[in-house]
Amino acid sequence: xxxxxxxxxxxxxxxxxxxxxARMNGYNxxxxxxxxxxxxxxxxxxxxxxxxxxxxxxLMGHRPGNAAYELYQTLGIxxxxxxxxxxxxxxxxxxxxxRSFAFTSDITAAFGALKSQSPGxxxxxxxxxxxxxxxxxxxxxxxxxxxxxxxxIFDKLKILWAMRSAGxxxxxxxxxxxxxxxxxxxxxxxxxxxxxxxxPQVPVWFIMMLLASLADNQLGYIYGGSLEFVKPIxxxxxxxxxxxxxxxxxxxxxxxxNKAVGVRLADKSEYFADFVISAADGYSTIFNxxxxxxxxxxxxxxxxxxEMFPGAVMASYxxxxxxSDKPHADMIKLKKPFNMGGKDIDVIAVRQFDSRxxxxxxxxxxxxxxxxxxxxxxxxxxxxxxxxxxxxxxxxSKELLTVLxxxxxxxxxxxxxxxxxxxxxxxxxxxxxxGAFEGWLPTPEAxxxxxKKTLPGLGNFYMAGQWVAPGxxxxxxxxxxxxxxxxxxxxxxxxxx
Ligand SMILES: Cc1cc2nc3c(=O)[nH]c(=O)nc-3n(C[C@H](O)[C@H](O)[C@H](O)COP(=O)(O)OP(=O)(O)OC[C@H]3O[C@@H](n4cnc5c(N)ncnc54)[C@H](O)[C@@H]3O)c2cc1C
Numbered sequence: 011x012x013x014x015x016x017x018x019x020x021x022x023x024x025x026x027x028x029x030x031x032a033r034m035n036g037y038n039x040x041x042x043x044x045x046x047x048x049x050x051x052x053x054x055x056x057x058x059x060x061x062x063x064x065x066x067x068x069l070m071g072h073r074p075g076n077a078a079y080e081l082y083q084t085l086g087i088x089x090x091x092x093x094x095x096x097x098x099x100x101x102x103x104x105x106x107x108x109r110s111f112a113f114t115s116d117i118t119a120a121f122g123a124l125k126s127q128s129p130g131x132x133x134x135x136x137x138x139x140x141x142x143x144x145x146x147x148x149x150x151x152x153x154x155x156x157x158x159x160x161x162x163i164f165d166k167l168k169i170l171w172a173m174r175s176a177g178x179x180x181x182x183x184x185x186x187x188x189x190x191x192x193x194x195x196x197x198x199x200x201x202x203x204x205x206x207x208x209x210p211q212v213p214v215w216f217i218m219m220l221l222a223s224l225a226d227n228q229l230g231y232i233y234g235g236s237l238e239f240v241k242p243i244x245x246x247x248x249x250x251x252x253x254x255x256x257x258x259x260x261x262x263x264x265x266x267x268n269k270a271v272g273v274r275l276a277d278k279s280e281y282f283a284d285f286v287i288s289a290a291d292g293y294s295t296i297f298n299x300x301x302x303x304x305x306x307x308x309x310x311x312x313x314x315x316x317e318m319f320p321g322a323v324m325a326s327y328x329x330x331x332x333x334s335d336k337p338h339a340d341m342i343k344l345k346k347p348f349n350m351g352g353k354d355i356d357v358i359a360v361r362q363f364d365s366r367x368x369x370x371x372x373x374x375x376x377x378x379x380x381x382x383x384x385x386x387x388x389x390x391x392x393x394x395x396x397x398x399x400x401x402x403x404x405x406x407s408k409e410l411l412t413v414l415x416x417x418x419x420x421x422x423x424x425x426x427x428x429x430x431x432x433x434x435x436x437x438x439x440x441x442x443x444x445g446a447f448e449g450w451l452p453t454p455e456a457x458x459x460x461x462k463k464t465l466p467g468l469g470n471f472y473m474a475g476q477w478v479a480p481g482x483x484x485x486x487x488x489x490x491x492x493x494x495x496x497x498x499x500x501x502x503x504x505x506x507x
Contacts, residue, residue, distance in 0.1 A: 013038045015283035016498065017273055019260045019299075022050025022440070023484060024475030025289030026243040027491025030085055032287075033250035035499055035507055040281070041247075042258040042273060044290075047237075048244040050440045051447050052484060054235025057427045059371040060328035062378060063363060064431065065236035067339065068096055070151070070223055070485055072230030077151040078485045085488065086246030092233035094367055099224050100339035100359070102203055111203055112337065117142055117225045128200035138204070138214070141179040142221035148176055150219065151485055157493035158460050160500055176215075184214040185454050206341055206357070209382075211317060212481075213454045234368035239484070259441075260290070263299045263471070270471035273299075285470045287494045292477025293443035296465065304465035316456050319482070321384030321433020321445035323350060325407050326376060328427035333375045333418055338362050342417065348409050351402070351432070352388040355381050360414070374426075377418060379410050384433040386444040393434050403430040452481030463494055472497055 016032045018025045021043035032039035047053070054063040071078025072093040082088050096115075103110035111127065114120050121139045125132045153169055161169075173180070183191065189210035192201040207217045223229050232239045244254070262274040263286055272282035288295040293313060296305060340360040347356040363369030363376030370376050393399045407428045415422050433445025442449070450456045461478045465471060474494040476482030499506040 014285070014502075015040070016285045016287060016495075017042065017281060017283040019263075019273065019286070019288040019295070020044070020050065020290035020475065021048040021244070021254055021256075022289060022475060022487070023052050023240070023243070024479075024487040024491040024494075025050075025287075026240070026247055027081075027085060027488040028287050028289055028474050028494050029247045029252045029254075029491075030243065030250060031492045031495035032498075033247065033252050035495055035504070037285075037495075037498070038283075039247070039252045040283070041252065041254045042260050042275065042281070043254060043256050044259040044441055045439050046256045048254070049237055049240035051436065051442065052236050052240055053439075054237045055429075057326075057429050058328055059374055060326075060376040060427060061235040061363060061369045062324075062326040062328075062376055062429055063232075063235045063361070063369070064324065066232050066239065066484060067361070068099075068223075068229040069093065069231060069239070070483070071228055073228055076149045076228070077155055081151070081485070081488055081492070086242045086249075087239060090242045090245075091239050092368075093230040094233055095227060096224070096229040096231060097338050099207075099220075099229070100341055101337040102206060102341045102343075104199060104202070104343040105345040106343070107199065109199055113207070113221075113224065115224050115227060117221050124200065124203065128195070128197035130196040131200045134195055135200070138218065138221075141184060141215065141218035142225065144175050144179050145215075145218050145222035146226050148173060148222070151489065154486060154489035154493070157463060157496055159463070160496060179218055180215045184218070185458075186214060187211050187454060188214050188217055202343065209319075209451055211451050211453045213452075213457065216452060216457070216481075231367070235363075260299060262301075263288070263295075265300070265303075265468065268467055269469040285472070285498050287472045287474055287491075287498075289474040289491060289494075291441045291443050292449070292473065292475075294441060295473065295477075300465070300468070304468040304471075306466045309465065312450075312459075312461070316480075317451040317453055318444065318446035319448040319451055320382055321386050321389065321436060322431070322447050323381045323384045323406070323433070324378055324429075324431045325410050326378040326429040326431075327407075327411070327414075327421070327425050328370070329375050329377055329418070329421050329424045330373070330426050331375060331418075331420055331424045332364075332373050333362060333377070334364055334366070336362060336418065338364075340417070344413065348413060350381055350406055351385050351392075353383060353385055355383060358410075358413070360417070377414065377421070379414065384445065386433045386437075386446075389432045389434040389445070390437075399432075399434075403432065406430060448482035449476030450480040450482070456480035463490070463497055 099113035
């Protein structure tokens with residue numbers, strides 16, 4: 011039987027994963043990618059002696075013994091990518107009060123330290139800790155081995171059994187947003203620490219799950235930068251006979267008789283296939299490439315009402331100094347807010363990229379400030395006058411240096427290279443809607459929703475990636491690419507391998 015063809019839009023993690031599984035299941039697979047590189051938002055870039063990372067702060071399941079690691083093996087990632095254990099989650103500090111706290115993998119000791127800082131909140135902290143301990147050892151990614159559409163009664167029973175110790179902590183009050191939950195804490199510092207463990211909008215159980223992974227030593231990052239995680243998947247896909255066209259932006263999905271039959275690129279060339287999988291930005295797929303013709307109330311309401319991740323501003327510095335005595339990641343509540351992109355910013359995150367992790371030459375350090383509150387409208391308007399846009403980036407990088415200097419003494423006079431990326435940069439390279447770097451925020455509503463990988467009324471078409479996997483993330487996006495191919499196989503009555 012002649013092989014059928016699948017066109018995949020986007021060579022981010024979801025698209026590459028879909029490509030590999032398509033080839034492993036006997037389909038011809040061709041990926042069209044807007045950028046000149048694979049990986050989408052999962053990327054890193056080199057400037058002089060430094061690699062600046064734009065993505066993986068923590069990779070879940072980086073050690074064997076769980077479904078995520080098995081997937082990394084299947085996709086060839088473990089062949090050449092080196093994982094490093096996260097030394098600690100991060101250190102959080104308040105400049106005004108001179109308080110700081112480190113989230114280490116010994117979560118009992120860490121919570122003990124926090125309790126001694128905020129004794130009035132000991133009972134609530136014990137509750138959070140108990141939840142995190144109960145979620146330890148659970149293979150959450152086991153739930154993603156199949157798309158929800160194909161999960162049957164026996165799968166459900168298996169899931170319930172695997173999650174039996176977690177049930178209590180994934181329901182009731184632990185389903186509420188963390189920023190709402192922490193209002194009952196007495197000490198504002200303790201509130202601040204807990205709600206900033208991840209985005210404050212996520213449910214409390216999500217925080218517990220992160221803490222459980224930290225305690226299980228299942229959070230890692232990538233030696234040499236996030237692009238090193240991507241390259242082996244691209245290699246695997248090509249080795250399986252897949253084709254990728256770069257600088258190939260899809261403008262339209264060609265539909266005949268309500269079936270997706272191919273794509274039209276920006277240069278007007280057309281390509282045809284039996285199936286189309288879009289692993290690109292959700293909004294532009296649904297409302298631009300398909301002209302908004304295949305939507306229903308639930309799709310419309312999702313795109314109108316759900317919260318997206320904000321845009322990120324990342325200011326990276328190559329510094330000819332060693333800061334290995336400092337934490338690898340900090341969150342700093344500033345004494346004096348500074349203005350960035352029209353907003354007063356009072357909390358910044360700082361990542362350190364050192365030579366031991368393959369990011370910088372010996373004795374040198376990459377430091378990156380992240381402000382995860384970038385205003386899309388501001389940057390998108392400003393870029394219309396390139397001089398103003400560049401001047402604002404320049405001002406930010408200079409002002410931030412004065413903010414960082416007390417934390418990294420001697421830094422200002424040792425900077426060798428500076429790089430500032432804005433939400434517009436994210437959009438330019440990846441086309442994610444309004445520069446939202448990780449798709450939908452995993453609010454209680456979004457994370458518990460069943461987002462379909464198909465669109466109403468459209469045949470032979472599937473979606474993968476962070477816009478159909480609320481909360482995004484490396485591993486869920488890789489799984490979503492696999493799931494799209496599982497759905498293609500199911501539609502054809504083929505067994506999935
Ligand atoms: C700053 C940052 C930190 C993160 N930290 C973590 C972390 O610590 N841990 C974690 O697990 N996850 C993290 N993530 C999230 C994770 O990296 C993403 O959710 C995931 O990589 C998204 O993959 P994707 O394939 O769904 O989407 P994308 O990466 O957006 O890929 C989509 C691809 O489609 C292409 N495309 C778009 N439109 C078109 C078109 N019209 N034609 C052709 N191609 C098109 C784009 O160029 C892109 O390559 C982080 C992300 C960022 C940005």
